[in-house]
Amino acid sequence: MAEAREWIFSPQRIIVRFNIFRTPPSTHMPRPHVIVNLAMSADGKLSTRERRQVKISGKEDFSRVDALKAGCDAIMVGIGTVTADDPSLTVKSKDLIASRRARGLEDHPVRVVVDCQARIPLDASMFRKGSGTKVIACCEDADPRRCRALSGVAHVIAVGKGSVDIVAVLSQLYDMGIRRIMVEGGGTLIGSFFERNLVDEYITFIGNMIIGGKEAPTPSDGRGFIREDTFPSLTLFAVERMDHGVLLHWMVKKNESG
Numbered sequence: 001m002a003e004a005r006e007w008i009f010s011p012q013r014i015i016v017r018f019n020i021f022r023t024p025p026s027t028h029m030p031r032p033h034v035i036v037n038l039a040m041s042a043d044g045k046l047s048t049r050e051r052r053q054v055k056i057s058g059k060e061d062f063s064r065v066d067a068l069k070a071g072c073d074a075i076m077v078g079i080g081t082v083t084a085d086d087p088s089l090t091v092k093s094k095d096l097i098a099s100r101r102a103r104g105l106e107d108h109p110v111r112v113v114v115d116c117q118a119r120i121p122l123d124a125s126m127f128r129k130g131s132g133t134k135v136i137a138c139c140e141d142a143d144p145r146r147c148r149a150l151s152g153v154a155h156v157i158a159v160g161k162g163s164v165d166i167v168a169v170l171s172q173l174y175d176m177g178i179r180r181i182m183v184e185g186g187g188t189l190i191g192s193f194f195e196r197n198l199v200d201e202y203i204t205f206i207g208n209m210i211i212g213g214k215e216a217p218t219p220s221d222g223r224g225f226i227r228e229d230t231f232p233s234l235t236l237f238a239v240e241r242m243d244h245g246v247l248l249h250w251m252v253k254k255n256e257s258g
């Protein structure tokens with residue numbers, strides 16, 4: 001892998017970008033390019049142990065995330081995040097929405113929730129706020145009445161038993177024309193993406209606080225990895241001082257099953 005560095009210095013800002021040549025994409029089943037983006041405390045927590053959403057980054061990171069979202073075809077979260085935060089998952093900037101419209105796109109990327117039992121409330125923010133396509137990915141044994149009710153407000157995909165088959169979901173999203181998806185969390189969903197080698201880029205804003213608590217969610221929860229040779233391996237792409245913290249942008253190295 002060849003590497004060159006670009007440094008940008010100013011008193012408040014240090015940006016280092018590493019120009020890396022990426023491994024060619026694998027020839028496996030087509031799926032969208034997956035970007036995980038999250039904010040965590042300096043001790044690696046996504047929220048408090050009560051799973052209460054907290055402010056970790058600032059205005060600059062908020063705008064960056066909004067632009068990233070606007071540049072994606074879809075955004076995905078797990079039902080744990082909907083239960084905890086009830087996010088609308090919409091693009092906030094009027095300029096970014098206007099630029100999406102000018103490109104012939106819906107105002108917001110397709111909003112996707114991974115939710116085994118299709119238990120997302122029909123009055124969740126993502127159904128009330130913003131126009132555009134929503135997708136609920138549930139398990140095959142989800143209550144058919146819940147699926148029917150949700151089909152009035154979203155496209156329902158039923159794949160997998162016990163947990164949603166995210167490989168199949170990504171494949172169906174690809175068939176819907178989605179080429180670039182941002183996965184926003186939480187830790188359980190991101191853990192599943194890493195376990196299946198489905199992450200291409202991993203972007204973390206690290207804030208200037210300690211949240212603590214061994215029960216507090218972290219970026220890749222779930223079962224975790226045991227052997228070093230199975231750890232997903234990353235290549236640093238950019239480091240940037242931002243708000244009162246730092247932004248790290250990693251590329252995920254692909255192994256043969258990727």
Ligand SMILES: NC(=O)c1ccc[n+]([C@@H]2O[C@H](COP(=O)([O-])OP(=O)(O)OC[C@H]3O[C@@H](n4cnc5c(N)ncnc54)[C@H](OP(=O)(O)O)[C@@H]3O)[C@@H](O)[C@H]2O)c1
Nearest residue numbers: 038039047051078079080081116164185186187188189192
């Ligand atoms: N700081 C940040 O950037 C950020 C971003 C997002 C979220 N968060 C925080 O993260 C916390 C929520 O995270 P979380 O880990 O509890 O929930 P989550 O990752 O949002 O959702 C996980 C749930 O999704 C469902 N699911 C179905 N199929 C799955 C699959 N294949 N893989 C993974 N999950 C699957 C499962 O619930 P069912 O079995 O019931 O379907 C699972 O418990 C909240 O505290 C929120 O504030 C922080």
